[in-house]
Amino acid sequence: GENVEQHPSTLSVQEGDSAVIKCTYSDSASNYFPWYKQELGKRPQLIIDIRSNVGEKKDQRIAVTLNKTAKHFSLHITETQPEDSAVYFCAASRAGGGNKLTFGTGTQLKVEL
Amino acid sequence: EAQVTQNPRYLITVTGKKLTVTCSQNMNHEYMSWYRQDPGLGLRQIYYSMNVEVTDKGDVPEGYKVSRKEKRNFPLILESPSPNQTSLYFCASSPNSNAETQYFGPGTRLLVL
Numbered sequence: 001g002e003n004v005e006q007h008p009s010t011l012s013v014q015e016g017d018s019a020v021i022k023c024t025y026s027d028s029a030s031n032y033f034p035w036y037k038q039e040l041g042k043r044p045q046l047i048i049d050i051r052s053n054v055g056e057k058k059d060q061r062i063a064v065t066l067n068k069t070a071k072h073f074s075l076h077i078t079e080t081q082p083e084d085s086a087v088y089f090c091a092a093s094r095a096g097g098g099n100k101l102t103f104g105t106g107t108q109l110k111v112e113l
Numbered sequence: 114e115a116q117v118t119q120n121p122r123y124l125i126t127v128t129g130k131k132l133t134v135t136c137s138q139n140m141n142h143e144y145m146s147w148y149r150q151d152p153g154l155g156l157r158q159i160y161y162s163m164n165v166e167v168t169d170k171g172d173v174p175e176g177y178k179v180s181r182k183e184k185r186n187f188p189l190i191l192e193s194p195s196p197n198q199t200s201l202y203f204c205a206s207s208p209n210s211n212a213e214t215q216y217f218g219p220g221t222r223l224l225v226l
């Protein structure tokens with residue numbers, strides 16, 4: 001089955017700096033890669049996703065890049081703000097091939113003032 | 114208001130006492146899923162359903178049952194709970210018949226003594 005590894009497990013940045021979280025996946029047939037943000041005590045919420053036919057996707061301060069050859073994808077947050085502090089999860093799915101969603105173990109991002 | 118609801122939100126039980134956690138969505142979504150969240154392990158998929166009467170195992174299905182008799186409801190059943198099922202459980206739904214763009218419920222915190 002699919003295995004998703006996520007690094008780092010914790011990340012501390014100064015407000016205004018950029019943050020990068022990286023994930024690798026094992027199943028070359030995976031074709032959908034979402035990122036979820038979970039604030040303390042809250043439910044996970046989808047913040048951005050990318051499909052395997054696209055190499056990069058941006059949404060304001062958030063971007064995701066995908067390297068299918070190397071089987072890794074990354075979340076980039078620019079101009080970080082205190083409200084970006086949360087746990088971020090990457091995930092991978094093979095739509096049409098079982099529709100499971102396998103998550104990484106999460107990255108605790110702390111944005112310091 | 115479009116939402117995914119779960120009941121109960123908190124539950125303390127004893128080993129072996131059957132319990133059901135309900136999940137309901139009012140968005141006419143086809144795909145529904147259950148996850149458990151444990152420290153250091155991230156979110157792990159238990160079961161998912163692509164439509165009424167269509168269910169399949171996720172990565173950690175042992176000790177759980179599900180049913181999908183109606184589109185809006187997807188209950189999670191623990192026939193004989195054990196302490197290793199102590200966890201935070203999330204239900205989620207998606208408008209597609211796949212794992213994309215999932216909306217999570219508020220979570221159910223379960224303690225099995």
